[in-house]
Amino acid sequence: MLRLKEIRQEKGLKQLQLANLINVSIQTISGYETGYAQPPIDILIKIADALETTTDNLLGRTNDVGLVEIHNELTQDQQELLSLYNKMSFQDKNQLLGFAKALVY
Numbered sequence: 493m494l495r496l497k498e499i500r501q502e503k504g505l506k507q508l509q510l511a512n513l514i515n516v517s518i519q520t521i522s523g524y525e526t527g528y529a530q531p532p533i534d535i536l537i538k539i540a541d542a543l544e545t546t547t548d549n550l551l552g553r554t555n556d557v558g559l560v561e562i563h564n565e566l567t568q569d570q571q572e573l574l575s576l577y578n579k580m581s582f583q584d585k586n587q588l589l590g591f592a593k594a595l596v597y
Contacts (some may be wrong), residue, residue, distance in 0.1 A: 494552035497525040499543050514538040515578045 507521045523529035548554045
């Protein structure tokens with residue numbers, strides 16, 4: 493991730509703040525900034541949204557930040573559920589999905 497650190501610092505965010513915004517660890521952010529790890533596309537999109545920039549700008553493909561509008565159509569409850577879900581282990585996620593399906597069907 494060539495420009496993550498630069499853009500994060502331009503926005504005045506610490507690594508921990510960005511990590512909290514996208515629900516990953518500070519070590520994960522550090523790994524992305526040093527090139528030790530590459531974010532999957534879903535995390536890349538979350539980073540771009542959190543930094544109000546484009547994925548192309550993060551990847552160094554363009555310097556044109558442009559205006560980025562984020563449309564979050566989730567309710568507060570949905571956002572909270574998604575945040576909690578993202579923090580769960582793989583096993584807990586599967587268990588929760590099974591429970592939710594049982595409630596619906």
